[in-house]
Amino acid sequence: AQKVTQAQTEISVVEKEDVTLDCVYETRDTTYYLFWYKQPPSGELVFLIRRNSFDEQNEISGRYSWNFQKSTSSFNFTITASQVVDSAVYFCALANYGQNFVFGPGTRLSVLP
Amino acid sequence: DAGVIQSPRHEVTEMGQEVTLRCKPISGHDYLFWYRQTMMRGLELLIYFNNNVPIDDSGMPEDRFSAKMPNASFSTLKIQPSEPRDSAVYFCASSPDRGVEQFFGPGTRLTVL
Numbered sequence: 001a002q003k004v005t006q007a008q009t010e011i012s013v014v015e016k017e018d019v020t021l022d023c024v025y026e027t028r029d030t031t032y033y034l035f036w037y038k039q040p041p042s043g044e045l046v047f048l049i050r051r052n053s054f055d056e057q058n059e060i061s062g063r064y065s066w067n068f069q070k071s072t073s074s075f076n077f078t079i080t081a082s083q084v085v086d087s088a089v090y091f092c093a094l095a096n097y098g099q100n101f102v103f104g105p106g107t108r109l110s111v112l113p
Numbered sequence: 114d115a116g117v118i119q120s121p122r123h124e125v126t127e128m129g130q131e132v133t134l135r136c137k138p139i140s141g142h143d144y145l146f147w148y149r150q151t152m153m154r155g156l157e158l159l160i161y162f163n164n165n166v167p168i169d170d171s172g173m174p175e176d177r178f179s180a181k182m183p184n185a186s187f188s189t190l191k192i193q194p195s196e197p198r199d200s201a202v203y204f205c206a207s208s209p210d211r212g213v214e215q216f217f218g219p220g221t222r223l224t225v226l
Contacts, residue, residue, distance in 0.1 A: 033212045045204065045217040052212060091156065097211055100169060101146065103156040 002027045004094050004104035012110045013082050021077045021107045023092030029053075034068065034075045035093040039106070045091070051075065082111045115139070117218035119205050125224045131193040134221045136205030137186055146215060147180055147190050148204040156204075162188065195225045 003026040013019045025034065036048040049059060051068050059066050063080045079086055092104040118137040126132055138145045146161040160170040165182045173180070177196070182188040192199055202222050206215035 031212075035214060037217075043202065044219055045206075047214040047216070050212075050214050095212060101158050101161075101215070103158075105155045 002029075002032075002094050002096065002100065002102045004092050004102050006090075006092055006104035006107050008107045009105070010108045010110070012112060014112050015084060016081050017111075018078060018080050019082050019109065019111075021079075021090050021092075021109065023075045023077065023104060025073050025075065025092070025094045027094060027096065029096045031097045033095045035095070036066065036075075036077050037091045037093060037103075038088045039091065040088040048077075048090075079109075082109075084111050084113055087111045117205055117207055117216055119203075119218035119221050121221060122219060123222045123224075125226065126195055127226050128196055129194045130225075131191065132195045132199075132223060132225075134190040134203050134205075134223070136188045136190070136218060138188070138205070138207030139209075139216055140186065142207035142209045142216070144208045144210070144215075145182060145188050146206040146208075147188070148206065149201045150204060150220070151201045159190070192223075195223075197225045199223060200225050 005024045032053045034051045038046045038048055049066055056068050065078045067076045087110050089106045089108045091106045093101055095101045120135045143164050147159040148156050149159055150156045157172055159172045160180045161168055162182045178192055180190045202220045204217050204220045206217045208215045
């Protein structure tokens with residue numbers, strides 16, 4: 001069975017602080033995909049990044065970076081110099097090749113001015 | 114291109130009534146997903162289709178729920194009869210292939226009184 005754990009239910013930081021959102025996954029598949037989505041207060045789900053199980057390269061996109069470590073089954077997300085607009089619920093998700101998506105419970109990030 | 118379109122955006126109904134939620138996926142996307150989001154259970158995958166064929170409906174909570182995809186550009190999720198515990202935001206998402214990101218619609222907020 002697939003499972004995604006986001007142990008941090010809520011995080012509050014002050015603007016310009018760095019923050020890391022943790023994601024730990026479980027799967028027996030050798031081919032799988034990991035995702036991060038953002039859900040701002042307006043409610044829509046916005047795709048941020050996708051990684052496949054064969055690509056452990058870390059990625060940086062502006063203030064966002066992702067650290068994928070198969071050895072610890074983790075796919076953590078760091079926001080550098082956080083801004084108020086980063087306030088949202090962030091979901092980590094796991095999909096096998098059969099497209100069975102499992103979302104984590106989400107981490108609510110509040111960035112205070 | 115238009116994104117995933119869902120209607121209605123809000124639905125308020127009384128217990129026992131039939132509810133039909135509608136979704137138009139992004140043109141060319143072969144996969145369509147229905148999710149339910151609640152505070153208690155988070156984001157749950159209810160069912161997904163590939164080329165209009167239901168592939169996995171193991172997330173459908175009970176027989177009161179049914180989903181159809183009569184053609185590549187339209188899907189419905191029906192609840193009959195509805196119950197107060199069905200109150201949630203229902204998202205439709207589509208994707209062009211396996212293992213790639215899903216594009217989410219704006220969601221339908223269902224309230225069953």
